[in-house]
Amino acid sequence: MNIREIIDRVIAYHPEMPEGYHGADGIKAGNPDQECTGIAVALVPTIEAVRRAAELHCNLLFVHEPTNYTSPDEPGWNLDFKNHVFEEKQKLIEENGIVIFRDHDRMHAHQPDSIFTGVIKYLGWEDYYRPEDHSVPMGFVFDLPKTTVRELSEFLMEKLHLNGVRVIGSPDATVHRAAITGHLTTDFGGIYGNDENGVWHEYGTEVIRAMEEGIDVIIPLETIEWTTLSYVRDAAALGRAKAVINIGHFSGEELGMAYARDWLKELTENRVPVYYLPGSDIYAYLIRQD
Numbered sequence: 001m002n003i004r005e006i007i008d009r010v011i012a013y014h015p016e017m018p019e020g021y022h023g024a025d026g027i028k029a030g031n032p033d034q035e036c037t038g039i040a041v042a043l044v045p046t047i048e049a050v051r052r053a054a055e056l057h058c059n060l061l062f063v064h065e066p067t068n069y070t071s072p073d074e075p076g077w078n079l080d081f082k083n084h085v086f087e088e089k090q091k092l093i094e095e096n097g098i099v100i101f102r103d104h105d106r107m108h109a110h111q112p113d114s115i116f117t118g119v120i121k122y123l124g125w126e127d128y129y130r131p132e133d134h135s136v137p138m139g140f141v142f143d144l145p146k147t148t149v150r151e152l153s154e155f156l157m158e159k160l161h162l163n164g165v166r167v168i169g170s171p172d173a174t175v176h177r178a179a180i181t182g183h184l185t186t187d188f189g190g191i192y193g194n195d196e197n198g199v200w201h202e203y204g205t206e207v208i209r210a211m212e213e214g215i216d217v218i219i220p221l222e223t224i225e226w227t228t229l230s231y232v233r234d235a236a237a238l239g240r241a242k243a244v245i246n247i248g249h250f251s252g253e254e255l256g257m258a259y260a261r262d263w264l265k266e267l268t269e270n271r272v273p274v275y276y277l278p279g280s281d282i283y284a285y286l287i288r289q290d
Contacts (some may be wrong), residue, residue: 001271003060003099003244004032009267014106014114018116020252023105028067028075029090030099036060036177041261042277043254045100047089052277054096061100064107064115064257065250073102107256115142116180118259119252123159135210137203138182138189138220146176147218149243156219157273158210159253164285168229169243170238175216180252184229204228216241220221221249255281 002065007027017023028045038058042049053061068086077086079108093100102167107114112131120129133141144152150171157165182188188203195201204227208220211231223229223246233241261276268274 001036002032003034003036003101006036006060006264006268006272007032007101009103010103010264011106013263013267015109015111019107020240021105023074024066024271025102025105026075028063028073028100028102029061029093030097030100032101034059034097034099036268036272037052038275039264040275040277041257042248042266043257043279045102046279047092047160048280049277050089050096050098051090053094053098056275057124058273058275059099061098062260063102064104064253064260065102067100067102080156082104103260105154106246107260110209111180114263115253115256115260118178119254119264122255122258135213136181137178137191137206138217139207139210141215142178144176144178144182146174149173149175149245151180152217156245156247160247160254161281163281163283164252164266166246167243168246169217170233170241173236173241173243175241175243177215178217179207179210179215181218181220181228184220184227185222185224185248186227202227204231206219211235214231217245219242219245219247219252221252248282250279252281 036059038056039060039062040056040058041062045061045063050290068077076082078261120126128142128144130141130143135141149167149169153165153167167168182206185201187191190280191201191203191206229244232242232244258276261274265274
């Protein structure tokens with residue numbers, strides 16, 4: 001089966017993008033006009049993922065995040081300084097004849113969102129998911145069995161193979177209603193500015209609104225600290241059972257690629273081997289010893 005044919009099937013599987021689309025998705029390295037020997041599925045095209053793909057004799061590395069450490073993620077390195085790390089990475093990709101295809105915008109445009117469908121499935125939270133609850137914009141709300149922040153954190157560390165998590169709020173607080181949020185950055189989702197009544201809105205304040213209305217614990221991806229995180233710290237200081245479990249962006253989307261493995265097997269009719277390469281936690285934790 002030809003790699004380009006596989007890519008065409010992936011594009012057809014997702015919703016059609018707007019005319020003139022020029023976003024993150026596309027071929028980031030390699031020649032797609034060759035027979036596919038196998039597909040390695042990874043969230044991030046790390047050096048470790050490239051090496052593992054080569055070990056598995058896969059010449060298509062199917063990823064969700066950037067290859068060249070930039071937001072536009074254009075193929076190659078086009079900045080005005082040398083990047084020796086990327087040069088070595090590119091050499092490794094070329095030596096092993098690997099094609100890298102990024103599927104990002106289409107996965108999130110999929111209905112339902114292809115990444116978080118996988119996250120929900122492989123966390124085992126399908127029965128707890130409340131798709132009718134839109135209180136967290138671009139988020140996912142769950143009515144979990146009552147648990148503590150500590151127990152929920154330990155569950156996430158086990159499921160996502162994390163080295164640790166950062167928590168705001170009491171680890172012993174009992175929580176029930178949880179939300180995986182979007183990025184807690186200033187203008188995520190285009191929510192940033194005054195409305196027609198002069199009332200300020202940004203993504204973080206909309207999450208605060210949801211927490212005021214009943215969300216106990218949030219699991220964000222990217223974060224800043226002066227909006228929702230500061231609210232939760234003050235809420236906890238007042239004795240309220242509010243918490244943040246900060247697992248990070250990559251870890252928060254990792255299980256979406258286990259799901260991508262599943263649907264890629266269907267799209268390719270099992271004509272090529274498809275492997276999921278779980279990513280390792282990007283963070284190590286040095287704990288202060290008093």
